Amino acid sequence: ATPVAIMVGTGKAASQGILIKSAQSLETLHSVDTIVLDKTGTITSGKPSIQNIVKYKDMSDDAFLTLAASIEQGSEHPLALAILSKAKQKQLSLKSVEEFEAVGGKGVKAKIDGQTYFAGNSIFIKENGISFNEKDIEKLADEGKTPLIFTDKTEVLGIIAVADTIRNTSKAAIQEFKQKGLHVVMLTGDNQRTAKAVAQGLHIDEVISDVLPADKESVIRRLQREQRKVMMVGDGINDAPALMRADIGVAIGQGTDIAIDSADIVLMKNSLLDVNTAIDLSTSIIRNIK
Numbered sequence: 679a680t681p682v683a684i685m686v687g688t689g690k691a692a693s694q695g696i697l698i699k700s701a702q703s704l705e706t707l708h709s710v711d712t713i714v715l716d717k718t719g720t721i722t723s724g725k726p727s728i729q730n731i732v733k734y735k736d737m738s739d740d741a742f743l744t745l746a747a748s749i750e751q752g753s754e755h756p757l758a759l760a761i762l763s764k765a766k767q768k769q770l771s772l773k774s775v776e777e778f779e780a781v782g783g784k785g786v787k788a789k790i791d792g793q794t795y796f797a798g799n800s801i802f803i804k805e806n807g808i809s810f811n812e813k814d815i816e817k818l819a820d821e822g823k824t825p826l827i828f829t830d831k832t833e834v835l836g837i838i839a840v841a842d843t844i845r846n847t848s849k850a851a852i853q854e855f856k857q858k859g860l861h862v863v864m865l866t867g868d869n870q871r872t873a874k875a876v877a878q879g880l881h882i883d884e885v886i887s888d889v890l891p892a893d894k895e896s897v898i899r900r901l902q903r904e905q906r907k908v909m910m911v912g913d914g915i916n917d918a919p920a921l922m923r924a925d926i927g928v929a930i931g932q933g934t935d936i937a938i939d940s941a942d943i944v945l946m947k948n949s950l951l952d953v954n955t956a957i958d959l960s961t962s963i964i965r966n967i968k
């Protein structure tokens with residue numbers, strides 16, 4: 679495309695809250711055939727909240743929530759923030775943490791009053807040799823919720839199920855991607871059952887779940903080895919390498935700074951519908967010069 683056409687196109691996009699950082703990406707956009715969408719914060723709003731509390735010990739909801747929030751207080755993960763904001767709302771006073779460790783994409787470990795506690799997904803809890811009621815976990819996950827398992831050093835104490843709402847533009851946007859003939863993939867660190875339940879009804883072709891933060895980029899590489907032209911849309915720190923690797927990286931405007939820095943395009947209105955607008959713009963610019 680001519681520099682003038684690119685400039686006009688970039689300006690048009692910007693006026694609609696779509697920031698296109700380079701001329702190159704405006705030209706590449708129309709040739710994308712695969713679109714990879716992060717789940718939490720991209721398809722969903724990224725503001726999860728507590729849905730269910732299941733306890734396996736004789737303790738009050740508030741006592742359990744106090745312990746859970748205390749364990750999570752060193753975490754900046756949105757799932758942890760859902761628990762912390764509930765505790766704050768209930769004005770619970772948290773216990774102090776003596777040691778804390780976050781294990782990326784799995785959970786956290788904390789020491790309180792000399793006791794070791796774990797909070798995280800099934801894989802993490804199993805790795806620590808603690809058993810739990812799989813049926814309870816599966817039921818919550820099948821409802822599209824993310825079950826967080828809380829344990830002490832030997833036993834499960836309870837589960838907190840957290841869920842996020844799907845952005846109201848996501849379904850229509852994905853429908854438009856399908857109409858364009860794009861292959862639509864959901865990519866998430868969350869477990870398979872929850873991911874499948876969220877994907878249900880959204881017309882997503884492929885769900886890739888249980889992906890550790892460091893592995894999102896290799897999923898993009900694998901798709902590219904299959905000769906696909908890949909767009910990745912994400913919001914989190916763990917999406918940044920994948921955004922860089924993709925042929926086109928798109929960040930959600932309300933996402934983390936590192937995602938925004940790593941992307942070619944930023945969606946200021948946080949709507950996946952704007953991905954379609956950008957693709958259409960690119961297509962019309964390319965068509966005009968041919």
Ligand code: ADP
Pocket residue numbers: 717718750753755757758782783784785786797798799800824825826865866867868869889890891914916
């Ligand atoms: P996502 O791709 O949804 O942002 P992550 O890769 O950050 O997910 O985390 C994957 C999974 O690890 C979460 O769904 C959750 O089960 C578990 N996890 C991560 N951080 C925490 C935490 N602070 N507390 C409990 N569980 C966590």
Ligand code: MG
Pocket residue numbers: 716717718719720912913914
């Ligand atoms: Mg995310």
